[in-house]
Amino acid sequence: MSMSGEREDILLQVNHVRYKKNNGQLYLSQTRVGWMMDESDTFAVSVMYNDIRTQKISPEGKPKVQLQIVLHDISSYTFHFCNTEGREKQVAERNQVKERLGQLMTQNRRQPPDELMEKKRMLDESEQLQQLYRALVPTAIISVDEFWKEIAGQYKQSLGPQLDVGVSGAFLADVKPQTDGNNGKIQYNLTPEIMSSVFKTYPAVRKKHGEYVPHRMSESEFWTLFFQSHYYTIHTNTRTQNVFSECSKHDDREWNRDVLSTQNDPLFDLDNIYEERPLATDSDLKIGGTKAGSNAMHALMIKRFNQQSLNIIKAQTHSEKEKLLDEIAAKNPTGGGVVANGQPPTTDIDQPKSKKARIEEKLAYNDLEKSSTTETPALTIHQRDRYLTGPTQNTFSNSLHPDQVVRLQEQLDVSVSRWQPTLPNSQDAESATRALHHFSDSCRKGRSAVGVRSGGQLPGNLHKELGQVYSSAGELLRHFWSCFPPRTPQLQEKLHKMHETLCRYHNVTIRPFQEMAINDYNCNSSILDHLTEMFHIANTKFENWKARNSRHYNRAIILGIVVALAHDDCSGMWAKVTTGSWRNF
Amino acid sequence: MIQEDDDPKEYRWESGYEKTWEALQEDESGRLEPSVTEMIQRAKRRKLLEREASVRLGIMRHVYLILDLSQAMNEQDLKPTRHICTLKILDDFIKEFHDQNPISQLGIITTQNKMAKRHSDLSNNPQRHLDCIKKMQKMPCKGEPSLQNALEVALSSLRHLPPHTSREILIIFAALTSCDPGEVGATLQKVKEDNIRVSVVGLAAELHVCREITKETGGSYSISINDMHLKQLIDEHLEPPPASVKMDHTLIKVGFPHQINADAKPALCMCHLDDLPLLNTQGYYCPQCTAKYCDLPAECRVCGLMLVTAPHLARSYRHLFPLKHYSEIPLEESSAKLCYGCQKIFITGAADKYVYKCRNCHQVFCFNCDIFLHETVHSCPGCASNPTLSQTPSNT
Numbered sequence: 001m002s003m004s005g006e007r008e009d010i011l012l013q014v015n016h017v018r019y020k021k022n023n024g025q026l027y028l029s030q031t032r033v034g035w036m037m038d039e040s041d042t043f044a045v046s047v048m049y050n051d052i053r054t055q056k057i058s059p060e061g062k063p064k065v066q067l068q069i070v071l072h073d074i075s076s077y078t079f080h081f082c083n084t085e086g087r088e089k090q091v092a093e094r095n096q097v098k099e100r101l102g103q104l105m106t107q108n109r110r111q112p113p114d115e116l117m118e119k120k121r122m123l124d125e126s127e128q129l130q131q132l133y134r135a136l137v138p139t140a141i142i143s144v145d146e147f148w149k150e151i152a153g154q155y156k157q158s159l160g161p162q163l164d165v166g167v168s169g170a171f172l173a174d175v176k177p178q179t180d181g182n183n184g185k186i187q188y189n190l191t192p193e194i195m196s197s198v199f200k201t202y203p204a205v206r207k208k209h210g211e212y213v214p215h216r217m218s219e220s221e222f223w224t225l226f227f228q229s230h231y232y233t234i235h236t237n238t239r240t241q242n243v244f245s246e247c248s249k250h251d252d253r254e255w256n257r258d259v260l261s262t263q264n265d266p267l268f269d270l271d272n273i274y275e276e277r278p279l280a281t282d283s284d285l286k287i288g289g290t291k292a293g294s295n296a297m298h299a300l301m302i303k304r305f306n307q308q309s310l311n312i313i314k315a316q317t318h319s320e321k322e323k324l325l326d327e328i329a330a331k332n333p334t335g336g337g338v339v340a341n342g343q344p345p346t347t348d349i350d351q352p353k354s355k356k357a358r359i360e361e362k363l364a365y366n367d368l369e370k371s372s373t374t375e376t377p378a379l380t381i382h383q384r385d386r387y388l389t390g391p392t393q394n395t396f397s398n399s400l401h402p403d404q405v406v407r408l409q410e411q412l413d414v415s416v417s418r419w420q421p422t423l424p425n426s427q428d429a430e431s432a433t434r435a436l437h438h439f440s441d442s443c444r445k446g447r448s449a450v451g452v453r454s455g456g457q458l459p460g461n462l463h464k465e466l467g468q469v470y471s472s473a474g475e476l477l478r479h480f481w482s483c484f485p486p487r488t489p490q491l492q493e494k495l496h497k498m499h500e501t502l503c504r505y506h507n508v509t510i511r512p513f514q515e516m517a518i519n520d521y522n523c524n525s526s527i528l529d530h531l532t533e534m535f536h537i538a539n540t541k542f543e544n545w546k547a548r549n550s551r552h553y554n555r556a557i558i559l560g561i562v563v564a565l566a567h568d569d570c571s572g573m574w575a576k577v578t579t580g581s582w583r584n585f
Numbered sequence: 586m587i588q589e590d591d592d593p594k595e596y597r598w599e600s601g602y603e604k605t606w607e608a609l610q611e612d613e614s615g616r617l618e619p620s621v622t623e624m625i626q627r628a629k630r631r632k633l634l635e636r637e638a639s640v641r642l643g644i645m646r647h648v649y650l651i652l653d654l655s656q657a658m659n660e661q662d663l664k665p666t667r668h669i670c671t672l673k674i675l676d677d678f679i680k681e682f683h684d685q686n687p688i689s690q691l692g693i694i695t696t697q698n699k700m701a702k703r704h705s706d707l708s709n710n711p712q713r714h715l716d717c718i719k720k721m722q723k724m725p726c727k728g729e730p731s732l733q734n735a736l737e738v739a740l741s742s743l744r745h746l747p748p749h750t751s752r753e754i755l756i757i758f759a760a761l762t763s764c765d766p767g768e769v770g771a772t773l774q775k776v777k778e779d780n781i782r783v784s785v786v787g788l789a790a791e792l793h794v795c796r797e798i799t800k801e802t803g804g805s806y807s808i809s810i811n812d813m814h815l816k817q818l819i820d821e822h823l824e825p826p827p828a829s830v831k832m833d834h835t836l837i838k839v840g841f842p843h844q845i846n847a848d849a850k851p852a853l854c855m856c857h858l859d860d861l862p863l864l865n866t867q868g869y870y871c872p873q874c875t876a877k878y879c880d881l882p883a884e885c886r887v888c889g890l891m892l893v894t895a896p897h898l899a900r901s902y903r904h905l906f907p908l909k910h911y912s913e914i915p916l917e918e919s920s921a922k923l924c925y926g927c928q929k930i931f932i933t934g935a936a937d938k939y940v941y942k943c944r945n946c947h948q949v950f951c952f953n954c955d956i957f958l959h960e961t962v963h964s965c966p967g968c969a970s971n972p973t974l975s976q977t978p979s980n981t
Contacts, residue, residue, distance in 0.1 A: 530852035
């Protein structure tokens with residue numbers, strides 16, 4: 001339970017935290033939370049974030065300020081914040097811990113949740129994969145790790161990439177409320193999709209959701225308040241303490257910041273829209289300086305619409321930045337320094353274009369410029385004859401003189417018109433009967449005799465099992481053939497392994513199958529001939545490659561010895577001889 | 586006819602519809618057909634002349650069709666709906682594509698509801714794609730399309746292909762928006778790096794994002810006016826595009842299996858293993874690993890060798906040795922009375938005003954034979970039936 005093995009950075013430390021009536025300190029690190037008693041140097045409590053299911057805080061009214069961590073196995077740890085400086089400090093500390101803990105928990109949860117569950121899910125989804133698994137792993141033909149790495153890896157690749165969903169421009173408008181005629185109640189249908197869109201667009205709302213649900217209020221209450229708030233309706237009571245009033249202040253601050261940046265851009269001519277520099281106030285009835293005519297209500301509506309659109313666009317670019325962060329984090333897993341709300345490194349997307357570049361962009365219209373023709377590579381055909389005729393001897397046959405051709409044609413005409421069939425002289429009787437016998441024998445034997453009655457099929461079960469054997473054998477053979485040509489040492493190693501696997505498969509599965517076919521189903525032993533031939537060919541290829549490789553190896557040794565001898569001799573003549581012989585090899 | 590005075594101050598849109606009927610003129614016998622045929626003739630000929638010869642083409646193509654199945658496809662400006670009309674055209678396109686490009690592969694992706702899904706992997710087999718299209722006729726069209734997600738799905742499988750193939754994406758887009766999870770620019774960069782050529786056929790209006798994508802990747806962007814035009818635009822993609830400069834040219838290993846094998850052993854075919862094929866000797870055996878396949882062209886699933894027959898490869902010869910254009914001469918200058926192709930007697934009149942003469946064999950063809958020979962047959966019957974010309978290769 002001690003953290004002595006690894007040097008984990010302590011991200012947050014809070015003193016004056018009591019656990020089970022003992023004073024101590026609470027520590028939050030990258031992967032776990034721990035509590036250490038005063039004057040002790042080992043952690044009494046150490047919990048990984050992955051084990052934590054939820055955290056709870058004590059309600060507002062209670063005298064004690066507590067934080068409880070609930071694990072997956074229902075056990076829980078309760079920490080009591082008892083800072084001597086007073087209750088506010090305790091509450092502040094506790095909230096700080098809660099926020100940080102929440103962040104770290106979600107961060108850690110981003111890793112693959114449970115490998116075993118995922119594997120089970122994959123097997124359930126694809127029957128083919130399941131069959132392969134059953135055929136190959138229990139019989140120890142292929143080890144479990146290899147199976148998941150090679151075969152399942154290919155399957156996962158064929159599934160395609162994980163896609164994210166964008167935020168539709170009209171997502172709030174699509175939440176069509178239905179009025180219940182009797183009571184005047186309005187019903188909103190919320191789907192998880194709409195909820196995730198709202199969270200993506202308004203990160204402030206997501207934070208609030210995390211804080212309030214499920215401790216202080218239920219989901220439905222939260223969403224009801226949301227729809228009553230300024231996000232959805234125009235009339236808000238700013239007097240009442242509203243969940244979303246903080247959000248509205250946050251939004252207004254962002255809005256003013258964005259408006260400032262847009263106004264300050266020298267290339268935009270916005271005199272018609274903005275009358276003066278906006279004042280940075282917190283009251284949400286200030287419109288941010290836009291000229292909106294006489295009606296303040298219209299101006300408010302316009303501002304709200306603009307805010308929503310801007311937030312949707314920001315959600316898009318934010319997700320792009322997050323993806324970049326994820327990629328960077330994936331590349332250095334031990335870095336650990338990238339925290340969720342840290343500053344992302346500036347990328348090409350972020351660099352603001354210089355003023356000159358922007359002016360030039362505005363001046364160029366590609367309609368007006370000369371159209372540039374793209375270079376297309378030209379096709380040159382050498383040796384045109386090779387395309388039109390097959391590979392033949394290079395000689396052009398001696399062409400006949402045209403007169404000769406005409407004479408030959410006349411002769412041909414004459415002999416064709418004069419020809420009479422003379423059947424008795426075409427072949428003698430004995431050879432004719434012999435030929436007939438030979439043909440009828442071959443026809444009777446036929447090419448399609450499988451050891452089953454001609455025209456019949458294999459019995460159902462045998463057929464199905466044969467199909468399964470074919471598919472598992474095919475899979476193994478595919479991995480075998482994909483190793484050729486083995487250029488890298490990994491491929492060579494894989495080749496050796498696949499060869500062993502194939503031999504094992506042959507012994508374990510194919511031989512018994514053949515015997516079973518003969519004994520149980522009384523079939524001709526030739527049904528597996530084709531499969532054995534495939535194995536045989538693969539084996540031959542492997543042997544050839546091995547022989548060629550070892551030959552090279554032997555040659556290399558011999559040459560090495562010769563060159564060493566030449567070195568000893570220190571005569572240039574020897575060295576020349578060896579290089580010559582190398583080339584002749 | 587009552588002639589309306591054209592008020593010179595009127596704008597074009599104020600003066601009503603474009604009076605296309607004024608372009609048609611009646612000829613002396615009062616028939617309209619000659620002028621219509623003349624217009625069609627001119628259009629067709631112009632298209633043929635545009636195609637250049639002696640350009641290196643990417644003949645081994647891997648094409649992904651991205652079909653937009655969003656709400657915009659329910660519009661009825663193409664009868665009966667854009668959805669059904671497009672699927673019918675794609676049906677023909679798929680059959681023609683596999684006919685004319687036997688060593689190419691096609692795949693189908695759809696996008697709706699802000700997601701994209703791959704319905705049919707890259708394969709040589711047209712039947713699978715046709716089944717997929719049939720299933721799509723019953724799928725409802727809803728939601729918004731997502732260009733970025735669709736491109737990502739296509740990218741994930743196109744990027745693992747060897748560099749000597751021509752990778753293409755053809756997007757059929759009817760919506761006016763695209764709801765993406767991130768920035769399309771980032772995906773566009775990836776597409777450009779992987780040398781993929783994206784073309785778009787639009788059904789509604791021109792979009793800047795589509796224009797950007799096609800411009801950056803070197804593809805074509807066109808909008809269809811009606812259903813005939815849509816068919817024409819999609820059929821333009823049957824021809825292999827010019828090869829990009831970055832494409833490698835390498836030697837590819839290809840297997841030519843024989844159909845008749847004297848000592849073949851009965852086997853199950855690898856292409857239908859899921860539905861328990863029959864154990865027999867009908868089919869083609871791969872020359873490298875002897876796996877059996879029912880139909881060619883195919884890619885051997887066991888050893889990865891490409892299996893084709895010689896006639897399949899020969900179909901691409903028409904790109905290597907294209908038929909040269911015939912020279913157009915007025916009927917009066919030529920001495921021939923009959924068309925060499927169809928034996929039609931030339932009538933002086935609008936239809937046969939011009940006849941076409943092959944520059945090699947000097948035979949004369951009528952207009953319809955000219956179009957037929959250049960579009961479908963790709964060889965000249967005059968040259969082929971002339972004994973001296975067919976033996977010695979012509980100098981091109």
